[in-house]
Amino acid sequence: MENNEEIKQFMNSGHLLLPNISIDCVIFGFHDHQLKVLSVRFKKTEFNALPGGFVYLEEGVEQAARRILEERTGLKEIYLEQFYVFGQADRKNTDSHRRFLEENGIEADDNHWLLQRFISIGYYALVDFSKVTLRVDSLSEWCQWFEISDLPPLIMDHAEIVQKALKTLRLRLDYSLSAFTLLPETFTMSELQTLYETIQNRKLLRTNFQRKILSMDILERIDKKWTGGAHKAPYLYRLRSDV
Amino acid sequence: MENNEEIKQFMNSGHLLLPNISIDCVIFGFHDHQLKVLSVRFKKTEFNALPGGFVYLEEGVEQAARRILEERTGLKEIYLEQFYVFGQADRKNTDSHRRFLEENGIEADDNHWLLQRFISIGYYALVDFSKVTLRVDSLSEWCQWFEISDLPPLIMDHAEIVQKALKTLRLRLDYSLSAFTLLPETFTMSELQTLYETIQNRKLLRTNFQRKILSMDILERIDKKWTGGAHKAPYLYRLRSDV
DNA sequence: CCAAAAGTGTTGTGAATACACCCATGA
DNA sequence: TCATGGGTGTATTCACAACACTTTTGG
Numbered sequence: 151m152e153n154n155e156e157i158k159q160f161m162n163s164g165h166l167l168l169p170n171i172s173i174d175c176v177i178f179g180f181h182d183h184q185l186k187v188l189s190v191r192f193k194k195t196e197f198n199a200l201p202g203g204f205v206y207l208e209e210g211v212e213q214a215a216r217r218i219l220e221e222r223t224g225l226k227e228i229y230l231e232q233f234y235v236f237g238q239a240d241r242k243n244t245d246s247h248r249r250f251l252e253e254n255g256i257e258a259d260d261n262h263w264l265l266q267r268f269i270s271i272g273y274y275a276l277v278d279f280s281k282v283t284l285r286v287d288s289l290s291e292w293c294q295w296f297e298i299s300d301l302p303p304l305i306m307d308h309a310e311i312v313q314k315a316l317k318t319l320r321l322r323l324d325y326s327l328s329a330f331t332l333l334p335e336t337f338t339m340s341e342l343q344t345l346y347e348t349i350q351n352r353k354l355l356r357t358n359f360q361r362k363i364l365s366m367d368i369l370e371r372i373d374k375k376w377t378g379g380a381h382k383a384p385y386l387y388r389l390r391s392d393v
Numbered sequence: 394m395e396n397n398e399e400i401k402q403f404m405n406s407g408h409l410l411l412p413n414i415s416i417d418c419v420i421f422g423f424h425d426h427q428l429k430v431l432s433v434r435f436k437k438t439e440f441n442a443l444p445g446g447f448v449y450l451e452e453g454v455e456q457a458a459r460r461i462l463e464e465r466t467g468l469k470e471i472y473l474e475q476f477y478v479f480g481q482a483d484r485k486n487t488d489s490h491r492r493f494l495e496e497n498g499i500e501a502d503d504n505h506w507l508l509q510r511f512i513s514i515g516y517y518a519l520v521d522f523s524k525v526t527l528r529v530d531s532l533s534e535w536c537q538w539f540e541i542s543d544l545p546p547l548i549m550d551h552a553e554i555v556q557k558a559l560k561t562l563r564l565r566l567d568y569s570l571s572a573f574t575l576l577p578e579t580f581t582m583s584e585l586q587t588l589y590e591t592i593q594n595r596k597l598l599r600t601n602f603q604r605k606i607l608s609m610d611i612l613e614r615i616d617k618k619w620t621g622g623a624h625k626a627p628y629l630y631r632l633r634s635d636v
Numbered sequence: 637c638c639a640a641a642a643g644t645g646t647t648g649t650g651a652a653t654a655c656a657c658c659c660a661t662g663a
Numbered sequence: 664t665c666a667t668g669g670g671t672g673t674a675t676t677c678a679c680a681a682c683a684c685t686t687t688t689g690g
Contacts, residue, residue, distance in 0.1 A: 168510075169413065170414065209482055211512060234475065235478055235514050238453045269411065269414060269448075269454060269514075
């Protein structure tokens, strides 16, 4: 119950924020050959949502998104892309937010800022899974990774937001090297290939993939690893520092 | 001076609108072999801007964009795409809006809603130039087409907004048939080609262009026209109704 | 008949695909 | 030595660019 103070403080911080504007983040990570997304659960409820937040009066929108991301992942430098604004007239949190307040013993009337309509700016982030330290704030029960095809039910239009983010990521992938930000600093060629296969959701031929990536001349090769596994160890690569 | 009433009424309509949120529209038209954009001038000032507006409390964001577009062009059905949100912390209209108020004899203090920071949602629209009826509202001196490479100075970041819209349009053009919405219902093949050349800013070979477009099987050919010009008249085409 | 419009044929290039094949290496 | 990682060679397909050439048609 000691956390209730923090929740109450948050509930009273409306005057510091831009009203009716929220930010929702689809945070992509890659682990165990799968594309994952972060989701949080509102404390003492069974409502799940995307990590999100609001914009302080004197804060830029992208700046706000970076703050929210850091609060959840502990990472300061994050690959971030705005992808869509969700602004239907009836976009309100009535059910989930009201229940959240009830369950946490907070009374708020219908005019409370948190229960208003919100226009949400969607950002997606690509993070190095191994560098993320999941952080749970005072409003949430937990913060977890989910396989993208196995997400729990999400509040409001958050499932739709994830789909739109994924679609945009796929479209933009071909034109950028952004996928590398999902990998650790060093990686094997087959890890890279699996990543591309996972995002694009199709198989690629190893030989052609290798040729294409190497011909782009953006990787440098380091020593070897996997002293653990049997047989030959794969090479490790790193994205060239000048790209 | 009789319009001052309308301006005053608008200035007092803040309580009907979502605060701190604006919409800016880059309205593209194609005429005289050139890509054009609509700009408006604030009444009694020399400030030019993109056609824009605000979102009513009970109105969806896209719905608001369509309303704004109709107010300017008279068109109800418009091809519309959201492309970016501009949300820097210092995004304010101080100079231009304050001058606008002064020049129109309206006093407003620093806390007035119109002088606050605005997060602007950018939409671009593709319209049939020949169908547009330019409409000037009570706040603006005029509303005019400008060749895209010959825009007047625009307030705030509006020039940047145009560039971002154009860049997005170019990127998305290849994947969609959206360009056709810039043409009248019937058009010649060379008009279509010039349109693509203008947007992509490069020359195309007539023969290859023709072959490619026709092979897509999306056009139907009608009679002829140009009884005016000498020599053979070009065919007229129309986008097939089922695409 | 002439000039512009409309359409076909052909050739070369480069990227993507598919698969056969060879070399390297660590337990 | 053998299974796996790493890499080359090459044939096929396809989209596209470039350009030559023919056909259509209104005045």
